[in-house]
Amino acid sequence: MPTKRAQGFTLIELLVFIVVVSLSLGALVVVMNQALVRSVDPIVQVRLLELAQSQLDEVQSRKYDENTPTGGSPACIATCAGVGLDGETLTSASTLDDVDDFNGYTATPVPGYTVTVSVTLAGDDLGLALAAAKLITVNATSASGESATLSTYRANF
Secondary structure (H helix, E strand, O other): OOOOOOOOOOHHHHHHHHHHHHHHHHHHHHHHHHHHOOOHHHHHHHHHHHHHHHEEEEEEOOOOOOOOOOOOOOOOOOOOOOOOOOOOOOOHHOOOEEHHHOOOOOOEEOEEEEEEEEEEEHHHHHHOOHEEEEEEEEEEOOOOOOOOEEEEEEOOO
């Protein structure tokens, strides 16, 4: 009588299968973990850019200098006060009435985010007299250390 051969898997085949599946799942978990961790980055970057742009807009809305007349014309040339506070305080942005008053300004508009502003004389960057333009740089930083920086020039017109 012919013998029927038993069908199934050997112990070695089963162990190899378990090892291959384990390694595959381990790699898949690592990839998924990285995807989950990085999925928040675009949201943080957008918020950083929004905060920096908002602060930059606020600074640019002010007069060029303390001695600049309303409307900006005529431009102050010899009477420009330079960079720095002219009796204002950095604790309240509403008291800062010209661009250079924001030099050194720091705010926390949203918990976990900090915005800092620096203003320097930079007319020579543009081929003008030093006091004819100011470089405004706004840096927004998150609690995790990510940051976004926006810069622009403001000319004395």
